[in-house]
Amino acid sequence: MPQHRFISCPNPRTFWWLALAVLPALAQAQTPAQVGSWSSLMTWPISATHTSLLPDGKVMFIGEYEQGALPPRRWDPSTGALTTFPYVGYNIFCSGHSFLSNGKLFYSGGHIAVDVGRTNTSSFDFNTSSWTQGPTMNAGRWYPSNTTLNNGDVVIVSGEMNGPGDINLIPQRYIAATNTLRTLTSASMNVPFYPKNFLAPNGKVFYAGSLRRSMWLDPTGNGAWSNGPNSNYGTRSYGPAVYIDGKVYLIGGSQPPTETVEVLDLNAATPTWQYVAPMSIRRRQHNAVLLPDATIAVFGGSSGSGFNDSNFPVNYVEVYNPATNSWTSMASAATYRGYHSTAVLLPDGRVLSAGGYMDTTAQVFSPPYLFKGARPTIASAPTTSLPGAQFTITTPDAANISRVSLIALNSTTHTFDMNQRFLTLAFTRGAGSLNVTAPPNRNVAPPGYYQLFIVNNAGVPSVGKRLRIPPP
Ligand SMILES: [Cu+2]
Structure with a gap:
């Protein structure tokens, strides 16, 4: 009976309509102009765990663990050429780094063992490919953060000295003009390692996490901390924080991870943390890169509950547009990028996404804007x-x-x-x-x-x- 056949088989008319509606949408969503595209996977000699774009447009990277005692590598994004820089002379893995006003890259601390930090500082000059030893710090720092200040000095905060939780409580200010350190003796504070610090429009350093509480560090004189607002979510370990036009965004992180995102306007009379649209998925150990079109691109990370849970990789890129408060999911990388991975914006508008725990590969993402005309x-x-x-x-x-x-x-x-x-x-x-x-x-x-x-x-x-x- 015809009616019986109709019930037991898919309705051909319905199927056709579905195909018309869904297939073009799928096909469209796969175009590079919609989701970007990835290069082929490169294999490098060391993991890109500390990665910087030098003023000459070349990428400098340093590896994890014992690779931190090997020469840093130099990658030329325009030719793909991979060469070596001189070795600094100590294991510089787990250091902090930010640029000086002359383009030298200033490193603080380094690796003696896990949770045991070095007292070294050094500057790398991209012009001469050479290192200059800096002053010795008050104590070791493993996982410190550097923040470049308004006069080109650098404030160094946190880092472990001799074991887990043994935090170096005293920030130090690197005086660039004299290659010396000033210890901020009145700013003793137990700040967990790799703090997310930003130079704020008022000239102070704003601490955005990973703790729930935010704080301000006045880096003048002997230094002083004051309280900032609490974030809404709470502690966000191993999640990025980014700065756009005086606004700081906290993106995911924590264990187990969260998909939530918060923003704080440093220019507000009374800055407070506000939730904005969440990511499409929970992420921890991911990276966030600011793109020229004023969007935030998020790479990698894990949605699982472990420290660096490679059983739940999140390989697709997603991009946040602050103007529309919306996220767009994009093409997937070839491999998991978690703990010890990095991502940097290249001068040609592409993004290098590389490294990870026991991972020496690298891949380059071309955002959709590179497929939208001249x-x-x-x-x-x-x-x-x-x-x-x-x-x-x-x-x-x-x-x-x-x-x-x-x-x-x-x-x-x-x-x-x-x-x-x-x-x-x-x-x-x-x-x-x-x-x-x-x-x-x-x-x-x-x-x-x-x-x-x-x-x-x-x-x-x-x-x-x-x-x-x-x-x-
Ligand atoms: Cu590490």
């Missing part, structure tokens, strides 16, 4: 600008430019980029040029090297151009 070009731009100054970018694409972005050079490890900063620059359009206003002061833009991007109406960025904010 890129705007910067014909000329200054190489330096004082804070608050006006400068001119010449570009044949001026009429279609909707954004000018200034992004600090990434220097990242253990889910936290100590040198990251995204700044939206105000501008007006001229004929074939943009008149741009530099960041107002060095609290907003600490001195050093940045990448300058212009972005068109389709969200497509130029290639980044180096711009330096000089020290006072």
Whole structure:
């Protein structure tokens, strides 16, 4: 009977409608213009566990554990060439690092054993590929954070001395001009390792986690801490924090992990943490990278409950747009990126995602904006600008430019980029040029090297151009 056949078999008309509705959507969602695309997987000699974009556009990375006592590697994103830098002379794994105003990369601490830190400091000069030993710290630091201040000095906070939980309580300020340290003797505080610290618009250092409580460190004189607001979720171990235009975002982390995201506006009269749209999935041990179009791209991590739970890898990228408070899921990486993985923005707008525990591979993500038509070009731009100054970018694409972005050079490890900063620059359009206003002061833009991007109406960025904010 025809009716009986109709019930026992799929209705061909329904099936056809489903196919019409679903298949084109699926096919569309797979295009690089929607989800980006990944390069093939590269295998490197060491894990990219401490990874920095140098002012010359090359990537410097240092490996985990005993690899920290091997020469750092240099990767050229434009040619793929892999070479070695000189060895600093001690195991620099588990150090903190941020850039000085002259482009040297300042490292604090290092690895004697797990939870046992070194007292060394060093600076790496990308111009000469050479190291300079810095002053010896008050005690060892394993997992300290460096934060570059408004005059180009660096404040060093936390790190373990001689065992688990044995925190170096006293922050120290590296005085760049004299290559010496000042110990902030009145700022003793038990701050868990690799604190998520940011130079705030008021010139103080804002501690955003991983503890629930946030705090302020005044790095002048002998130093002083004051209380900030509690976050909503609570402790967020091994989750990134990022800085966009004076707003700090906390993204996932904790154990078991959370998908929640919070934001705090450092410019508010009374800053408080507010939930924003959560990620599509819980993540811990992931990385977050600020893209030229003012979005936040999240890479890797685990949704499982273990410390570095590779049984529950989250390999797809997802991107947060603060303007729309929404997340978009994108293409999946070839492999798990968890504990000891890193990610950095490259000058060409791609993102290097690399390393991990016992993982020496690397892969490069091309965001969707690289598949959305011709890129705007910067014909000329200054190489330096004082804070608050006006400068001119010449570009044949001026009429279609909707954004000018200034992004600090990434220097990242253990889910936290100590040198990251995204700044939206105000501008007006001229004929074939943009008149741009530099960041107002060095609290907003600490001195050093940045990448300058212009972005068109389709969200497509130029290639980044180096711009330096000089020290006072
Ligand atoms: Cu580690």
